[in-house]
């Protein structure tokens with residue numbers, strides 16, 4: 001996405017906002033008002049909160065900050081400020097009922113599209129490269145993913161449907177288990193992508209020693225072996241905090257899995273089915289990912305390793321926007337955009353492979369990394385501290401790559417997601433890594 005003319009940028013802004021709204025309408029239009037206002041999990045907001053929050057942020061940033069307009073309904077602002085009310089509290093607030101939330105979102109959007117018609121996308125930092133518009137399209141898409149998680153947590157008959165991902169290519173079963181990423185520096189983050197968010201900036205050089213990375217995310221079949229081998233019952237594989245958590249909440253398998261005779265079934269958007277063996281495992285916490293990696297004699301990749309494997313091109317020494325290069329993600333390269341309601345089998349999307357040979361580094365499942373969510377050197381909060389800065393620290397772990405429910409506008413390879421290491425409702429899986437050169441052992445080792 002690097003439109004060269006104002007008109008191309010205008011079209012990109014409009015189509016990005018429209019795509020986000022179509023998805024919001026799909027996710028909020030397929031359930032009744034009771035379902036929209038109910039809380040399906042204490043981890044999530046009622047869907048009607050997400051809907052009005054998306055509109056409120058759009059009003060704040062595009063109509064007020066960029067457009068200089070007066071607030072439309074200043075009295076509702078505090079209701080939709082994510083920092084004033086934790087998710088668990090939101091159902092008790094005097095929220096706009098569904099019809100009013102829809103009308104508000106519609107009204108804001110109409111005025112925003114008028115603004116887009118006249119905007120010049122220059123003069124202020126918010127306007128340059130249409131940043132504020134891109135940020136708002138991404139914000140709505142991020143909440144669409146949040147709403148998709150709410151749908152996954154919702155009990156009841158399926159209301160969403162989508163075709164399954166295409167079958168994997170013929171070579172999927174004969175891929176090498178891991179790829180080598182040779183040691184050396186690479187460029188992490190970006191200073192140039194106009195819609196990159198503050199935590200992806202600035203670009204900086206990071207030295208990464210050589211390592212091996214799984215060619216694909218860890219599959220349900222591989223993860224089931226870990227379960228069958230007693231992985232959940234052996235503290236040896238778990239970090240102390242992970243084991244403590246595993247004991248306290250009684251983890252035995254990924255979220256949404258349950259025993260069925262000798263095997264397992266899972267629920268996925270209201271359907272109960274056997275976990276497809278070749279599909280990347282989903283709904284595991286960072287603690288489970290870490291235990292699996294230890295059991296496999298490996299470890300999680302660091303965030304820098306992950307990004308290097310995903311975008312460093314050894315032929316040019318440069319970092320790409322996507323694993324395959326600069327072209328926007330299409331259906332032949334990555335499972336993004338909620339085209340499907342599940343990850344594609346491991347080994348899919350050969351056209352989306354990174355220079356390292358690793359596949360599915362964009363789309364399918366978010367991948368836990370071993371890293372804490374920290375600012376890059378030279379970070380400055382922009383345009384608001386509450387997007388990233390207030391979350392930096394060791395409580396949150398970074399996830400990379402995006403899942404099947406991530407929109408292409410968010411799917412660039414520098415994008416950083418983060419969550420608590422206990423979280424499992426997110427569309428998270430992982431892949432494992434190991435050092436290329438065995439570490440030099442210390443005295444007595």
Ligand code: AVJ
Nearest residue numbers: 139142143146387416417418
């Ligand atoms: C980047 C997914 C962690 O949902 O908390 C939405 C995105 N920020 N509204 C979140 C976000 C503000 C954020 N994550």
Ligand code: FE
Nearest residue numbers: 053082139143
């Ligand atoms: Fe938000």
